[in-house]
Amino acid sequence: RHAMPDAMSSPPDASTQLPPRYDAAAVQEAVARVWEQERAFHAEPTDPGEPFCIVIPPPNVTGALHLGHALNNTIQDILVRRARMQGKNAVWIPGTDHAGISTQAVVDKRLQAEGKPSLKDYKKLEAEGKNGREQFVALVQAWKDEYEARILGQLRAMGCSCDFERTAFTMDEKRARGVREAFFRLFKDGLIYRGKRLVNWDPATQTALSDDEVENEEVDGHFYYLRYPLDSGSGSLAADPDHRLAAGATPEYVTVATTRPETMLGDTAVAINPKDPRAAELRGRFVRLPIVNRLIPIIEDDYVVMADPDSEDAKAKYATGFLKVTPAHDPNDWEIGQRHDLPVINVFAPDATISDQHGWPREDFEQGGAAQFLGLDRYEARRAIVAWFRENNLLEDVKPYRHSVGHSYRSHVPIEPYLSDQWYVAVKKPIPWMANGGVVEGTDVPKNSLAGLALTALRGSGSLAAVPAPGDSEHRLAAGATSELSFVPDRYAKTFRQWHENIRDWCISRQLWWGHRFPVWHKRLELADKEQGFEFFWSDFDEVMEGTIADAAIVVRETSSGRQLSAEDVFGTNDEGAHLRFKGIVDVFTSDRRSDSYTANASQDPDVLDTWFSSALWPMSTLGWPDESAISNLKSPLNVWNPTDVLCTAREIITLWVSRMVMFNRYMRGHPDERREGTSNVERRTSNAEMPETEEARSPALDVGRSKFDLGRNFCNTLWNAGRFVIGSIAQVVPAQNPEPLPYGRGSEPTIIDRWILSRLARTVQAANEALDEYRFDRYATACYDFFWRDFCDWYVEASKPAMRQGGDAAIQTAHVLATCLDISLRLMHPMIPFATERLWWALNDVMPARGIPGRFELAPAERCIRAKWPQFDEKMDTLTSQGAERVVERLQEIVQAIRTVRTENKVEPRRTVHVTIRYPANVAHHLAANKATVELWAGCEIVEMGESAAEPAGSAKTTAAGCEIFVADIADPAA
């Protein structure tokens, strides 16, 4: 009566439009086109909904995306798609990272492999004033363009719902502006300084590295025991500069133990622990450094470990009690040197060969034999020097020793502690405009320092109010902002905390060409400029600057007479005085409005910034910072979406990246406004059952093998086919257009099977949401899989067939249940299987635009799955659950499985119907009777008799299940 005849006679068979085998590429293409046309991934800050933002950890442009990226990006896509469906104003910002040292190294390696001019050659050109740098950077740029395009193509191919209109690159012009602005602000606050210090030097790439870019590796080395002859007199160096041991005299000596004998050329003292019994005797005496003949003092420092051959401690065990002190080539010795005001003698060139061109005084070559080692690399020098000591009877012993040595995380060569001028960010220094809140409990980290900001960002650590700087419009955002940084799993919060408690100043300069060049110009002034060059403080800035403070130009000067500005001169404070040794003039420009006349005679600092400096700004710079429009407009992307909601990254990057991002975000935004910079750990949350679609729909663009993705591929196909079938079946029983929802079987109660599948559906919604709320993607996937494949396809769809064929009210009733299950399944699985669910969604819309269980449960219609309302487990959803129905159907399933087992065991042909007799207890009688036909269908049998006292047929096989005795007759093949 309900237009059924029409529907049956002209079935708008949607299934015919859907090919029987899931063609991932075709579906993907069709769906992607529609999404693109409709700008489905695009969001504007003015859109309705609670803001939700994820920034992609920008992949390095060193190469194409790999499996790890696919996984991480899939996780992010699941989160952002769900948020979008939840009605949030969700955006996912894509982009790439210039990855300074890595990319430069990769390109250089490629050039070398191709036999083309490489970095070395361009360096030569540059030295000759022939634009070598420019040419090399252009080559890297070309590489970057190629891989950036490839990476973005891969993201699209995977179905990542990034807002590609907001694609960013860490070194594009907008991000470069952010870098200059950040540098300016830090500099202005006295948080950036230049210092001559021992840095982690990579002799292969010839750049400094931050502490975090150094990897320790165990290596087999040796302890060399070197004898340093004692100076026989107790006089001073000045008193007897030419003192040498008399030939043939019995040498008195001290023995030092070292793993790096080659550094002895730069020794400037021998240290002994003041508690050492020998200390008193040696007080005030000197040793004559072999080879170079330098007279160096014996000093006392309690850093020195006293010798103890029986000690468990390797250091004490191997120690002699005497420590050679080489301030230029060992971090500890540097510290000792600082304490005792020792000379610093650098005997290495930047490539770690012995050199007299980098601070080794001429005097050392006037006597002794140091010159013979010049030009040797550090390992050749080691062998040669050990040989020298052996020949001169000064080598006491050599012991094998396994110890850890720092290696460059890029070139993998051992790090050389190397003295050089570098730029630093003072991470523990109080930020001038921020209220002094004391130190973070149990640490020496001031709360109002960068490290302090990171520590107080952690959930439960309390927050610190900012003191607004006059005229800085950002600070009004501070009101009511809370600090909420948490980690998933939360144990990584500990890593984060410990790292910041022990943090040291961040070396941000790199001697590379590929990167953000320091916005700093050096220039020496002529004497005529003297008055102009001297006196200024921050309050005077407008006078000495080119332009106004709005131009963001800082000028720091010294005179040509060589007087260096102290920190006090520049900043009105002497906090970092020891390290502030500016050479020449330092101009910092953060805008492009610096005048040519000003930079005409100046040279830009050749260094580039640590790649993490620009990465640290990513959550701001991708959202428009530092544009005035972004900062002042409350509805700008920056103010709506920063701080971002969740960050998905690898754990090893917590210190390199996450830390700096938190510091910068909180510092630059001017207040503790991090909301939830959650970090979901990728590895931890990974399992094979996790990403069913990784292969087919998400990673054809990736060069990976197929084996690991069978489950996902198979599931996609099952989803496709089941969807196709359900949609086709529905089309058979409902009119082509159903402007009004069909009644649910008019007056009939839902069957127990219907109630069961709807209950399972609701439970799945609940489980999936709980899993996603905890970032348990594996559970989310498993819940969806179990429901859709196991419950829905294996059991319900089979059980629905008779009713659907039968037509009439039963068919309509069943169609509603089928449609509801498919509808919610598609919504629920869309974040993980975006393409297939979207395509099926359209087909389902074609045959049945209004869905739900009429009068009981409505579903909000949507044209596109990507924007369909996300299924939440709420009170309404809860009305679908039924423990009773689930229990009953479980029993029926047990009975069916038992019958199937009997069939298989007895080799009954699958198509043959067997006759079954069931003897059941009273409590299942009703349910079994009511579902007799379904059990028969599922088990492929005919139930000839059932009851509490059903008779056992002769010649039947017996089994038990769910408290029933089941007899299966007709086991033997009648034809046999």
Added chain:
RNA sequence: GGGCCGUUAGCUCAGUUGGCCAGAGCGCCUGCCUUACAAGCAGGAUGUCGCAGGUUCAAGUCCUGCACGGCCCACCA
């Protein structure tokens, strides 16, 4: 040296606050092209839950120690 994580079926892994016969996928065995699906369906085999103790009525699950594997941190001459 300090810390963290892992050790469950041939392989990759789930096992929530300790509770009935320890699970999934892949692989393997048997039978099926049953009109959504062979990228599938039905059935099946496979585990001293790293080792040794302990707590408990009950331990893969909690405690202690050990072994192996992996990761992080540290200024070890």
